[in-house]
Amino acid sequence: MPQPTARPFSAFEERLVDIGSKIMSRANTWLYRVSGGRVGGRFLHGAPVMLVTATGRKTGEPRTTPLLFLRDGDILVTVASKGGSARSPLWYANMLAHPDIEVQIGTDKRPMRARAASAEEKTRYWPQLTAMYPPYDSYQARTARDIPVVVLTPR
Numbered sequence: 454m455p456q457p458t459a460r461p462f463s464a465f466e467e468r469l470v471d472i473g474s475k476i477m478s479r480a481n482t483w484l485y486r487v488s489g490g491r492v493g494g495r496f497l498h499g500a501p502v503m504l505v506t507a508t509g510r511k512t513g514e515p516r517t518t519p520l521l522f523l524r525d526g527d528i529l530v531t532v533a534s535k536g537g538s539a540r541s542p543l544w545y546a547n548m549l550a551h552p553d554i555e556v557q558i559g560t561d562k563r564p565m566r567a568r569a570a571s572a573e574e575k576t577r578y579w580p581q582l583t584a585m586y587p588p589y590d591s592y593q594a595r596t597a598r599d600i601p602v603v604v605l606t607p608r
Contacts, residue, residue, distance in 0.1 A: 459595035462538060470536050481519040490559035496521055500586040503529065504557040505605075507567070510550035518544040522558075522605075523582055529556060529565065529605040530578050532586075537595030545601060556605060563607065570602035578602055 462470065485493035485504055494502050501524075506517045523530040533545035548554060548567040556565050570578065579602065583589045593600050 459591045506555040507547040508551035533601040534592040537592035565605040566608045570604045575602045
């Protein structure tokens with residue numbers, strides 16, 4: 454299969470991604486919570502969605518973000534892609550600063566700990582992640598940064 458190609462976002466497109474992501478995340482989080490995950494629990498290609506609440510690294514306030522995830526036993530794996538933007542999403546920096554998080558899948562809430570995947574883990578998980586959500590390959594092709602994979606483990 455040919456490698457995907459995509460041009461980097463312009464500064465204007467980066468700003469649109471930022472604004473669009475905020476609006477969509479807030480709406481999806483509200484719908485997910487109200488419906489217990491029945492609405493907003495799946496994304497394109499049927500990828501499952503979880504709500505992750507992390508502590509803001511600057512504000513100390515809880516910040517909730519809907520994220521796609523891959524399940525590997527008790528471990529959950531997600532991707533800090535931000536659509537292939539030049540910068541990682543803010544939730545990723547929050548998780549690195551405050552790795553103790555809460556995850557909601559459907560109505561089930563559980564405490565977890567977040568960490569960046571090692572290079573070996575990313576190599577192992579990436580094919581599974583792109584099988585679940587094929588646009589990840591295009592996102593990586595769009596940006597010069599190495600898109601982080603995040604591993605969430607029970608605590």
